[in-house]
Amino acid sequence: MDGMDTAIAILVGTIRAGTPLVFAALGELIAEKSGVLNLGVEGMMLVGAVAGFIATVLTGNPYFGILAAIAAGILLSLVFGTLTQVLLTNQVATGLALTIFGIGMSAFIGLDFVGTPIEGLKPIPIPFLADIPIVGPLLFNHDALIYFSIVMFALVSWFLFHSRGGLILRAVGESHHAAHAIGYSVVKIRFLAVMFGGAMAGLAGAYLSLVYTPQWAENMTAGRGWIALALVVFATWRPGRVLIGAYLFGGITILSLHVQAVGYDVSSHLVATLPYLATVIVLAMISRDATKIRLNAPASLGKPFHPGA
């Protein structure tokens, strides 16, 4: 029984650790599917985290905080969109600059809110289902954002592969010139995709500042934006694999902490390399089949598009 409790605890911890990654990576996935590589996820997450936190402090309602985080993420993604889509700046460099700006900006607007305690988002047990042994605590006793992350996963999967909009999005990411020739506004579609990425990164930040560690502190994302970026490629641009990958990433961390807590000694530095090494190895393995990768990877990822050309 004890072992079962521990297993449930590890799995619940895994879901919680994976959730911010799910949000951020799903958003980035849509952006990349449209052909835009935004390396500014970390910056957008931080701005989302601080905006969500401030709104929660001011209104006392974490759900307003979530909305504010989404808005802030979108706002920052608009900067990125304008630069890369209108001014045709390099996406890699602009994304990195966005992160520098996001770190500074979030620290700046959060200065007066560091250390303000808030009531974070609480779990919402689903009636009856939450009382089922094992399955209940595992699946039906979470906070609203975790449920929402699953909803978003379903929506993104449906949108990408079963909707007309998804088809257009993928077409734009595949060949912007062809899509343009058919008459789609490449720039507009990419702008929308980038904004969605911003909204989701904002949500990911809000999960950290409102649920996971309900507080605001500078740089509190501690590199999770980069892991989300890695996940998208790790998942070969498939939402289902993003979900699995996010929980796998979360799971490795949680498990290594549990292993230590039981008393096995492991070099903390070498354990910390595990998730990264695992990604490299898994990626090498799944990438061997070139056709599979080509099936999913947006062909014009990172390439600028100018309709006048």
Place this chain on the structure above:
Amino acid sequence: MKTDQKLQRITAFFAVAVIAVAAGAGLLRADDPLKIGFVYVSPIGDAGWTYQHELGRQAIIAEFGDRIDTSYVESVPEGADAERVIRQLAADGNTLIFTTSFGYMNPTIKVARQFPNVTFAHATGYKRSDNVSTYLARFYEGRYLTGIVAGSMTKSNIIGYVAAFPIPEVVRGINAFTRGARSVNPDIEVRVVWVSSWYDPGKEREAAEALIDQGADVVTQHTDSTAVVQAAQDREVYAIGYHSDMSKYGPDAHLTASTHVWNGYYIDSVNAVLGGGASSTDVWGGIAQDMVELAPLNDAVPADVRAQVETAREAISNGELHPFAGPVNDNSGTERVPAGEVLSDGDLLSMDYYVEGVQGTLP
């Protein structure tokens, strides 16, 4: 020719006048406020290592008012940049500079050589020179006391410890805490999880939850955020803070905290420089010097435990009790300090083993 000589005389007069004025200005400068610089390793924030130093800075501002003029640089990386920042502070006329992280040791020594008239003080290091002092606090004394609290309050006899890196400072804290806990309850087992980061609220929280899942009903941390205290609050177990009083992050969970208090040291240092008597010192003060304090105990802590803590506090303060008084065994059973002796300061500084009661082996 005559006019030329006249001109020369006039120029000479002016030159002398200018020099005199400059000299006078120089004399006046003596009454200028003493410029003091601080170098911080992280953002100030609201709790944690750097925040406690910032409290010290605030304390000297309150104490000396406009006799001093302080400035700080935050988030200075412990690499090549530290030397430039420290030097810049010195070049900009700061005559007393506090460098508050271990990684600033060599840069501080180097810059101090170029600025013999500036007084430097480096926290946690071991290198000194004519104008470089070092300061550190016996945090382990506070750890020992919080260990007593934790050991008295646990029911599962498992205490969780979230730690950053296995350096002597952290290991010393774990060991002192464990000895404190076992002094009141010899069945205590301390479990340590290393998170490989001084600051990662998410990971610190995950580590705390892992420990709680493994049965820990009191958790503490040697990292820089308040996430562990928050985790304890949410999971309804107890927590013990570190660096700062973290009670507002877990009003029910937070039993107490071992806090750093630099105010006194900073005030003394400023006084020494103002009085012209600054000399290189090596300060390693503890509870007796008020450099380590306990945050107010939670109402949940019963009176007998409070009394026990107070007794131990006084004993440490007047030197009757040493957290590492022999016999000290490491957790493989080897005797490290025989009965009747205490661990030397040198051995304390380089501690690299777990004492009895800590689970696992040191990575």
Place this chain on the structure above:
Amino acid sequence: MLLRLEPRQTSSKWMQYATPLIAAALTVITGVILFTALGRDPFLALYTFFVRPLTSVYGIGEWAIKATPLLLCAVGLSVGFRGNVWNIGAEGQLTMGAICGGGVALAFWGNEGIWLLPLMLIAGAAGGLAWGAIPAILKNRFNANEILTSLMLTYVAIQFLGYLVHGPWRDPDGFNFPETRLFNDYGLMPVLVEGTRLHAGVILAVIVTIIVWIFMSRTFQGFKVQVAGQAPAAAAYAGYSQKGVVLLSFLVSGALAGLAGISEVSGTIGQLQPVVSPGYGFAAIIVAFLGRLHPFGIVLASLLMSLMYLGGESLQINLNLPLAVTGVFQGLLLFFVLGSEVLVRYRIKLTATPKEA
């Protein structure tokens, strides 16, 4: 949509020189608004940010040495970026260079000679090269996306350095603190100007920049890289090996990043520490694009980036502005420079060779 408003066809050559001025003007205007809003004298703040750090010989030396690792990394990266090879793991290759070069200094500790520093430099470059070769091989052999693998390997390298410095390579006389011994004088870069930290690594960086410039503009290999980047189909038709370009790009950028690492360690730090770089490898990516991927443009861009760091410190020290403010200002500055910069690049492209539809 909006793009149609851009009068690109009429762009004249002087605009190319005007755009940096536009970026500067935008930065000044924003700076004035930002600092005024914060209740500071805006012109004093701008002076403190851009000029004050350079008002002493020491300051100019710092400017150069802070630009050195950026320059080395960015020049290396620009080779790959021109060939559409995306190495974003220069930070890891830099760290590996520091580890390997520093390891040499530690291995021969106690019996050094004049040969030590050259050996360290070679080892550092080799370390970065080897670490850079991994994503290249994974890309060529397994088709693994190099953006991801090079980024992931960065974290592995940083953790590995942490492991060494906290463990086996700790200074035996250092009370178990996480840092290695200080290198002996033979393991340190010679200082060029008395009273500064300006070290020989700066000269190294300049020489390397010139070599890369010659390589890219005057050699057949460099030509192949450029063709592969601009017209992959043409490159394939001509029989140039895409795999060769990937490998070459990673080896060059890896080796130069490794050189940056050991130059930083032997030039300014003098030992290995858990952190040897405050993100030079990542900043270098921005620098490479600011410099329009041209070696001499990169020299200017790395000097600008370096000044941004110094200016941030200067604002903190002299005006007591918190780091957060300087972060915002730095971000805005980058946006302006990037935004106006690429407008120019695009225009040139448009007039020189019409883009394929």
